[in-house]
Amino acid sequence: MNDNGTKGQDRLYQDLARNLIEELATGQYPIGARLPAERELAIKYNVSRPTVREAIIALEVQGMVEVKVGSGAYVRRLPGSDDLPGFNVSAFELTEGRLLFEGEAAALAATQVTDEDIAEIEKLVDEIAHENNDPGGTEQADRKFHLAIAKATRNTAIYNAIEHLWDLRATSPEAALLHEKARSANIKPVVDEHTAILNALRARDANAARSAMRAHLAQVIDSLLFATEERAIEEARRNAQAKRARYSQAT
Amino acid sequence: MNDNGTKGQDRLYQDLARNLIEELATGQYPIGARLPAERELAIKYNVSRPTVREAIIALEVQGMVEVKVGSGAYVRRLPGSDDLPGFNVSAFELTEGRLLFEGEAAALAATQVTDEDIAEIEKLVDEIAHENNDPGGTEQADRKFHLAIAKATRNTAIYNAIEHLWDLRATSPEAALLHEKARSANIKPVVDEHTAILNALRARDANAARSAMRAHLAQVIDSLLFATEERAIEEARRNAQAKRARYSQAT
DNA sequence: TCAATATAATTGGTATGACCAACGAGGTGG
DNA sequence: CCACCTCGTTGGTCATACCAATTATATTGA
Numbered sequence: 001m002n003d004n005g006t007k008g009q010d011r012l013y014q015d016l017a018r019n020l021i022e023e024l025a026t027g028q029y030p031i032g033a034r035l036p037a038e039r040e041l042a043i044k045y046n047v048s049r050p051t052v053r054e055a056i057i058a059l060e061v062q063g064m065v066e067v068k069v070g071s072g073a074y075v076r077r078l079p080g081s082d083d084l085p086g087f088n089v090s091a092f093e094l095t096e097g098r099l100l101f102e103g104e105a106a107a108l109a110a111t112q113v114t115d116e117d118i119a120e121i122e123k124l125v126d127e128i129a130h131e132n133n134d135p136g137g138t139e140q141a142d143r144k145f146h147l148a149i150a151k152a153t154r155n156t157a158i159y160n161a162i163e164h165l166w167d168l169r170a171t172s173p174e175a176a177l178l179h180e181k182a183r184s185a186n187i188k189p190v191v192d193e194h195t196a197i198l199n200a201l202r203a204r205d206a207n208a209a210r211s212a213m214r215a216h217l218a219q220v221i222d223s224l225l226f227a228t229e230e231r232a233i234e235e236a237r238r239n240a241q242a243k244r245a246r247y248s249q250a251t
Numbered sequence: 252m253n254d255n256g257t258k259g260q261d262r263l264y265q266d267l268a269r270n271l272i273e274e275l276a277t278g279q280y281p282i283g284a285r286l287p288a289e290r291e292l293a294i295k296y297n298v299s300r301p302t303v304r305e306a307i308i309a310l311e312v313q314g315m316v317e318v319k320v321g322s323g324a325y326v327r328r329l330p331g332s333d334d335l336p337g338f339n340v341s342a343f344e345l346t347e348g349r350l351l352f353e354g355e356a357a358a359l360a361a362t363q364v365t366d367e368d369i370a371e372i373e374k375l376v377d378e379i380a381h382e383n384n385d386p387g388g389t390e391q392a393d394r395k396f397h398l399a400i401a402k403a404t405r406n407t408a409i410y411n412a413i414e415h416l417w418d419l420r421a422t423s424p425e426a427a428l429l430h431e432k433a434r435s436a437n438i439k440p441v442v443d444e445h446t447a448i449l450n451a452l453r454a455r456d457a458n459a460a461r462s463a464m465r466a467h468l469a470q471v472i473d474s475l476l477f478a479t480e481e482r483a484i485e486e487a488r489r490n491a492q493a494k495r496a497r498y499s500q501a502t
Numbered sequence: 503t504c505a506a507t508a509t510a511a512t513t514g515g516t517a518t519g520a521c522c523a524a525c526g527a528g529g530t531g532g
Numbered sequence: 533c534c535a536c537c538t539c540g541t542t543g544g545t546c547a548t549a550c551c552a553a554t555t556a557t558a559t560t561g562a
Contacts, residue, residue, distance in 0.1 A: 261553090
């Protein structure tokens, strides 16, 4: 009673929705095209019309199709074209953006920062140092450090945007991977850089804070470059291994 | 056959979903709580069970509830608690953030901008001028203008973050309202400011682009201030009216 | 001949009722 | 007291029917 190849969860409509999304993604129904009628889909997928309706509503809520009464369901947006807006953001773009934005945020924060903020940021610097000794750390302290500075701007929008940039990293597996590699290869100087930023904030020196933040993120970009090379070397090694394997097999 | 007060679109399930979301938002069903059974909801809202199911699926797709077979639908997340992270961002914070970030973006864009970018931005400046003559315009051209500059940075992360800031406005009704008021009261100078930014980009002058962008957004902040006062005056007027009404009623 | 109109077919919207499967509370027997 | 069973509740799905909006087709009138 389910002639498609997907694993059956509890709810049929989810299977069907997945199938339809798949078909949208593979271009079977281009933007603007009309989906087959509900009754047709019901026959095609061997389910009842209510189930088809549930699946179509799932797509509709996600903005993938638009249902016109008496006419049909029309493709509005291909899956994956919009719902993951930052999917292809590279680690370099991300850090360059952070260099610009967090630099300014740090400058603004220097003019707004309170003693409580300073105290919190101090704690986070310690935490970062501690986290570095622990291999496999998740860089949570680093994130908190940067967000604490964003928070010190006393501007929710700025905080929000910077948080957004950090979240982008998570949505881009490539960027996350590269950062992880960079982190494991480059540990010591980071604490000094963070301390420099903290000192600038302590002094309420906007220009110094901007400079220190930019210097820090420029350093991150450098380490990313280094990690990229490392990765290239590893890839070459893997290729060589694979080649040897093919060779020995052929022999 | 619809005892609630919402206006009926074409689809009943949407009305019901809106009602349920409203009830979630007002705390009638806290996180973890179980919604009434489908059959109960059907009776309560005087709709059929399939319609109730469709509405619940709409909530489920949006991650607001989790449906457990044979048990019920449970609240996972209150609407607005996560999907609208910037709900309380004020128009001022937003524009201050844009001043900082878009200023830097403009500076970077000045070093990266292509002739095609320039041509597109020129068109958008014209479009903005045109849009200003049309009362009730949606400021779409303005948005496009700023995003085109963000795009000219050739940095997806920057583009993404700036787009995020614009989207924040939409999620904050208060900010959107204030902007609308400000726009209707302050039209003429905007074109000149946009032209100034365009000229700086044409000249590939990063500092000039940053300055022009900052000046433009500083001007926006001014108009927001003006609109705020206007609104305060209106509110005072309304209060006075209400007071008079209460007075005459008491008399 | 052609365009306006009337009619029929198609399509989504909703309702009803039925049956199944998963879950859970409460009773039952060990 | 605990394991087990039973049965009512709940969601999952289906089949069918009818309504309303849309669209295609046929008809009619100029």
